[in-house]
Amino acid sequence: MATVLPGKQRRKGASNAAESAKRNVEQDMSNVERRNPNVSNVQRQAESPKASIAKTSLLHVPSxxxxxxxxxxxxxxxxxxTIVQISSPFSQGLWSQAVPSIAQQESSIKHALMALSEFHEKFMSSTRSHHELGRSALKHYNVAIRGLLSTEKQKTSPVIGLLCCLLFFVVELLQGRLASAVQLFRAGRRIIHELERSALQAVQLESYHELFRVLKGAFIRAEYHVSAYFAKLHSDLSFEDCYGTGNTIDASSESINENCHPTTLAIFNSIPQALEELRRFTHNMVNKSYSHITNPQSDQQRLANWCAAFESLKQTMPNPHTIENKSKILGIEIWWRSVALHIHAVSESSHSSNPMWWDQHQAQLEDLLDYIEKSVLLHCGKHGDTGLNEKPSSPSFCLESGIVSHLIxxxxxxxxxxxRRRALSLLKMYNRQEGLLQRELTIDFCQQMMDLEERGLEVKCAADIPAEARVMGTSMELHSEAPELEIKYLIGGEWITEVITWSSADD
Known part of the structure; x- marks a missing residue:
């Protein structure tokens, strides 16, 4: 029988294929529609199998x-x-080129861009009145929805509907409407699924093939993040069903020249090249894990080869000590160490059933944390050895997994x-929301897990927490009727439940 912990208040500022997709998405988005009845209609318009408008390049500059x-x-x-925060090394072209370019041709995208920008400014600071920003952003949001639904847009490509889905997904995240955001993410998955498999695909994608590939990559990267914490996406639409097998590598990057079976280069000429090779390796490894095909020995050797090439690059690259290059290098150092730990985990089947398994990798976890700390201090403008404090930095937002996920x-x-407490201090200092991971929710989740495992114990080292006192699993579920998150912790065969509430734009 589950134990329910008291709720905690967290306050913060503010064709047959097309018809099948429409019915499924309407069901998925019922919760979104209650808050904004126009939102669910976005999917209906996006699924209209009409001819697309003129071809759009990713390389246009906004006018x-x-x-x-x-x-x-x-x-x-x-x-x-916004672009600086929201984009990753693999999505810069989408946010800096494609979205502003298409906004010049599509009114719905233009107003969605305006809404996203103003909600982001409201999220970040109080340089303008929150009320003024919120009112203007909401106006743009509603105009974007109406524009997509207007009779003048009957020939809008479904790919434009998919782009709207992504922009609206971010808008809902910035407003604290996590359940609505997940519903929009589900809608985007449905569009991708139907476009990939529809006989009308060639017609629907004729003018937007490159944009669709990049958007698909954005949804794949978001999928890794969303499913890691909120597993319930579509019980009847798995990762492979939605995106296909063997295509995740091609789709996860904006790079055109992809190889479905990448081999690690012996020499890197630049940070982007090293980063791209690590991305290809990582997504290849993740893709294999989804297909339950793993070869840890091969992965370990390939990662070792990559590390050797990366070390050579660091020794020869010009200006490695600039703030920009330091940030990029630290990000890569964190990433490959996380990948190495993942390889260790999948190489031993006992890691998921042995509560004590991670104790043997404490040194590697501390090493990872050292680099995370350097990155956080650099982000917070602390370039010297100034020590840690829990005073939060200025709020920021990113769409994909990063430092927060690594700290968790x-x-x-x-x-x-x-x-643990050093990592928690960094989490409190690093005032960033990563996708669905709001700062208050992640801090509460981590603090509660520590409290549950250490209750009644005098813990001076990892070994002081016995196996039966350790959390062996967690489950998170967003409530659609209110801004509530139900978190379950599995300890000693018993699920302990905590319900957290927070404020959203609706409050």
Missing amino acids: SNVFQAHELRSLNFFLDK FVITRCRDPYV
């Missing part, structure tokens, strides 16, 4: 002529601030009390 004078400020904020990984795997 200020399309934007009215009062909109230029929001456009500039998007270009200067360390806290939930390492039972050493000093390492």
Whole structure:
């Protein structure tokens, strides 16, 4: 029988194929529709199997002529601030080129961009009135929805509907409407699924094939993040069903020249090249794990080869000590160490059933945390050895997994009390929301797990927490009727439940 912990209040600022997809998505988005009845209709319009509009390149530069004078400020904020935070090394072209370019041709994308920019500014600071920003952003959001549904847009490509889904997904995240965001993510998966398998695919994608490939990659990367914490996406639409097998490598990057069976290069000429090779290796490994085909020995050797090439690059690259290059190098150092730990985990089947398994990798977890700390201090503008404090940095947002996910990984795997608390301090300092991972929710989740495992014990080292006291599994479920998150912790065969509530734009 589950134990229910008291709820905690967290306050924060603010054709047959097409018809089948429409019915499924309407069911998935019922919760979104209650908050905004127009949102679910976005999917119906996106699934219309009509001819697409003129071809759009990813390489166009936004023209200020399309934007009215009062909109230029929001456009500039998007270009200067939002893109820097929201994009990853694998999605910069999508956010810096494709979205502004298509906004010049599609009114719905233009207003969705405006809404995203203004909600992001409201999320970040109070330089403008929150009420003024929220009202203007909501107006743009509603205009974007109506524009997509208008009779003038009957020939809108389903790929534009998919792009709208992604933009609306981010808008809902920035407003704290996590359940609505997940519903929109489900809708996007359905569009991808039907476009991939529809006989009309060639017609529907004729003008937007490259954009569709890049959007599919964005959803795949988001899928890794969403499913890691919120597993319930589609019981009848698995990862392979939605995206296909063997295509995840090609789709997960904006790079055109992909190889479905990448081999690690012996020499890297630049950071982007090293980063791209690590990405291809990582997604190849993840793709194999989804297919239950693993070869840890081969993966370990390939990662070792990659590390040797990366070390050579660091010794020869110009200007390695600039803030920008330091940040990039630290990000890669964190990433490959996390990959190495993942390889260790999949190489031993006992890791999932042995509560003490991660204790043997404490040194590697501490090493990973050292690099995370350097990255957080650099982000917070602390370039010297100034020590840790839990005063949060300025709020920021990113769409994909990053430092926050790595900190959660360390806290939930390492039972050493000093390492854990050091990681928790960094989590409190690093005031960033990564996708669905709101700062308050992640701090509460990690703190509660530590409290549950250490209750009644004097913990001085990892070994002081016995196997029966350790969390062996967690489950998170968003409630659709209210901004609530139900978290379950499995300890000693018993599920312990915590319900967390927070404020959203609806409150």
